[in-house]
Every structure is written in C-alpha cells, then in structure tokens.
Amino acid sequence: MFLIAACGYSYFLYLAAVFTTIQQADAMKYIPFGGLLLLGLMFLHSCGSSAFEETKRKAEQGDADAQCQLAIMYREGDGTTQDYGKAREWYEKSAAQGNADAQYDLGYMYDEGISVPTDKEKAREWYEKSAAQGDVNALNNLGLMYLRGEGVEQDFERGHGYLSQSAEQGDAAAQFNLGLMYNNGAGVDQDFAKAREWYEKSAAQGHAGAQNNLGLLYWSGEGVEVNHRLAVQWFGKAAEQGEVNAQCMLGAAYLLGDGVEQDPERGYELLRASAEEDVPLAQYYLGVMYENGDVVEQDDEQSRLWYARSAERGNERAQLELGRIYLEGRGVPRDVEEGRKWVRLAMDNGNEEAKTYWEEKGL
Structure with missing residues (x-):
C-alpha cells in the first residue's frame, strides 16, 4: 500500500513538473508533451509492477495477508495479467492459514463457479470458516445459502441467524436481505414495520435494492402511511444507481404525475430503459403507451410486441391484453386459440378482469 501511495505521489509530482516546464517554455512546439505524458504513464505502470513484485515476494515467504x-x-489484473486460476491458488494458500478474506473469496469462487466448477458445498465450507471469524460478507452469503437450501438443507431459522449477525454489524446487503424476509414473511412472521426498519438501515448506506423496496412500502402504505412523494424520492435514489425496478416505478410516477410533477417524456425514457432490461411491469406500460399513442406514436405492432415480452415474463395484465389482441384481431390475424391461451394464463395468475372478460365473451 505504501509503495502504491508513494508511486502515485511521485507521479503527480512528475506531472506537475511537466506542466511547469510547458508553462515556462518559450516555444511549446519544442516540448514533446505526448512523450512526457507517456513516460509518466510508464512510470506509474512500473510502480504497479513493483507493487506486484513486492506483494509476490512476501506471499512466497508465507505471509497470509500478502x-x-x-x-x-491476479483476479483484478492489477500489475499483472488477469489469471483466475492463479488467484484461486493464492487464495487457497492464504485461506489455509486462516485469512478470513481469502476464505470468503475462495467460497465465492466456488459459489459462482469462477475458474472452478460450481460447488455449493465447498462454497458453504469456506463461508463457514470465514463467518466463524465474523466476516460480514460470509455471514450474509451463508445466511442466503440456508434460506435457499443451496449446499445445505434449507433452514430459515439458521439463515435468519446468520443474516442477523451480519446485519447487526452494519452490512448493507444483509440488512436488505433481512428486510426481504420480513417483507415477504419468508421463514418469519410477515412484518412490514420490521422490513421498513431494515430497509432504512440498508438504504442509508446506499443499497439500491433497499432504496427501491423502501419506496414500494411508502407507495403502497405497507408498514407506513402512504406517501408517494417520499416513495418517489427513494425510487429516484435507486434509479440513479441503475436499479431497473426503481426506474420502472419512477417512470410510472412521472407518466402519471403521481408524487412528482408530471413529465410524460421523462416517464417514457425511464420506462423504456427499464423495459429493455426485461422488467415486466415496464414492458406492460410501454404496451399501453403504444396502444393508446401516449407520448409515442400509436403503433399496434409495437404495443403487441411489448405486451408479449411482458406476458412471457408472467405479467397478468399484459397476458390479458395480449389475449384481447388475438381474440379481436387488433393488428394481427384473429386467432381464437392463441387469445384464449393468454386470457386463461391471466386468469390463472389471479387477474379478476380476465375472469370477467372470459365470462362475458363466453370463452
């Protein structure tokens, strides 16, 4: 770390000298600025290589942290060629000496199948070693494994326990996951107030998922009083980080002027971005917009395509609309069987309007 800092400091001094020389020069055309800058970059690269060599020397001497x-x-390609295989080898050496960070990272490699075949049991073993030393990331991931029954028999109580240990140490991901448990009643009694508490802790640390879900609570009034303006604020924070579900909700708010000044164009932009990332609700909204010609030109084909993408991902409202399109022959040849199929799916997914439509049409 000191070597990197020293090199960085020296590099900035070098650049300062370069610019000073240029400012003092009588004829700038004689100053090979590009060459000087290239030398500076080469100098900084050599510092990175030196840091790598120094770290490697310590590692070969058995220093677990090194x-x-x-x-x-090796994993990041920092000062050397990226090599996940070598990264795993050095993680193994460090983990064998009890380094909690290495144990977690090694567990993660097995969890995600990075340079090794995915092996949930080995992942769990390494997470357990790291978690025993209090590593919050390992505690969180181990908790998730117990909740999902990955590499271990499903056990909500143990999963909750591990997540709680991590969350109480301030881990934003674990706080979010605990919020989800209480939000959905997964292994615990559903408790929107507790969900909000954990979401708030996580959201305050910038966790986009927690910010979005906190917005949803304020939007629907679950565990809190309905407050669409506050919901929009949280959606905005999450959307700025690229959270696609938040982009959808924020887009809908702008489209409708609900909780924020109406701006249909901004709403369309956000909904389009979310829909392109396969968020079913956003795809449904685009279908409606193209069907009605809201903000965009009316286009039956685009409407059908967006309804279809949404319907295929389980959105029951899109399934109903797609069924109507085929049954009524809007922009496509009339196809009763295809229409019946989509209306039936909407009914199976609990859409009451689909049931009424089915009965009215005698399907």
Whole structure:
C-alpha cells in the first residue's frame, strides 16, 4: 500500500513538473508533451509492477495477508495479467492459514463457479470458516445459502441467524436481505414495520435494492402511511444507481404525475430503459403507451410486441391484453386459440378482469 501511495505521489509530482516546464517554455512546439505524458504513464505502470513484485515476494515467504492480496491482484489484473486460476491458488494458500478474506473469496469462487466448477458445498465450507471469524460478507452469503437450501438443507431459522449477525454489524446487503424476509414473511412472521426498519438501515448506506423496496412500502402504505412523494424520492435514489425496478416505478410516477410533477417524456425514457432490461411491469406500460399513442406514436405492432415480452415474463395484465389482441384481431390475424391461451394464463395468475372478460365473451 505504501509503495502504491508513494508511486502515485511521485507521479503527480512528475506531472506537475511537466506542466511547469510547458508553462515556462518559450516555444511549446519544442516540448514533446505526448512523450512526457507517456513516460509518466510508464512510470506509474512500473510502480504497479513493483507493487506486484513486492506483494509476490512476501506471499512466497508465507505471509497470509500478502497471499490474499496477491490473489486479488491476479483476479483484478492489477500489475499483472488477469489469471483466475492463479488467484484461486493464492487464495487457497492464504485461506489455509486462516485469512478470513481469502476464505470468503475462495467460497465465492466456488459459489459462482469462477475458474472452478460450481460447488455449493465447498462454497458453504469456506463461508463457514470465514463467518466463524465474523466476516460480514460470509455471514450474509451463508445466511442466503440456508434460506435457499443451496449446499445445505434449507433452514430459515439458521439463515435468519446468520443474516442477523451480519446485519447487526452494519452490512448493507444483509440488512436488505433481512428486510426481504420480513417483507415477504419468508421463514418469519410477515412484518412490514420490521422490513421498513431494515430497509432504512440498508438504504442509508446506499443499497439500491433497499432504496427501491423502501419506496414500494411508502407507495403502497405497507408498514407506513402512504406517501408517494417520499416513495418517489427513494425510487429516484435507486434509479440513479441503475436499479431497473426503481426506474420502472419512477417512470410510472412521472407518466402519471403521481408524487412528482408530471413529465410524460421523462416517464417514457425511464420506462423504456427499464423495459429493455426485461422488467415486466415496464414492458406492460410501454404496451399501453403504444396502444393508446401516449407520448409515442400509436403503433399496434409495437404495443403487441411489448405486451408479449411482458406476458412471457408472467405479467397478468399484459397476458390479458395480449389475449384481447388475438381474440379481436387488433393488428394481427384473429386467432381464437392463441387469445384464449393468454386470457386463461391471466386468469390463472389471479387477474379478476380476465375472469370477467372470459365470462362475458363466453370463452
């Protein structure tokens, strides 16, 4: 770390000298600025290589922290060519000496199948070793494994326990996951107030998922009083980080002027971005917009395409609309069987309007 800092400091001094020289020059055309800058970049690169070599030297001498750092450098391609295989080898050496960070990262490699075949049991074993030392990331991931029954028999109580240990140490991901448990009543009694508490802690640390879900609570009034303006604020924070579900909700709010000054164009932009990321609700809204010619030109084909993408991902309102399109032959040849299929799916997914439509049409 000191070597990197020293090199960075020296590099900035070097650049300062370059610019000073240029400012003092009588004829700038004689100053090879590009060459000087290239030399500076080469100098900084050599510092990175030196840091790598120094870390490698310590790692080869058995320093567990250096071994873990070397693994990270191979993983990130920092000062060397990226090499996940070598990263795993050095993680293994460090983890064997009890380094909690290496144990977690090694568990993650097995969890995600990075340079090794996916092996949930090995992932769990390494997470357990790291979690035993209090590593919040390992505690969180181990909790999720117990909730999902991955590499271990499903056990909501143990999953909740591990998540709680991590969340109480301030881990934003674990706080979000605990909020989800209470929000959905997964392994615990459903409790929107507790969900809100954990979402708030996580959202305050910038967790986009928690910000979005907190917005949803305020939007629907679950565990809190309905407050669409506050909901929009949370959707905005999450959307700025690229949270696609928040982009959908924020887009709908702008489209309708609900909780924010109406701006249909901005609403369309957000909904389009979300729909392109396969958020079913956003795709449904685009279908409606193209069907009615709201903000965009009316286009039956575009409407059908967006309804279809949404319907295929389970949105029951889109399934109903797609069924109507085929039954009524709007922009497509009339196809009773295809129409019946989509209306039936909407009914199966609990859409009451689909049931009424089915009965009225005698389907």
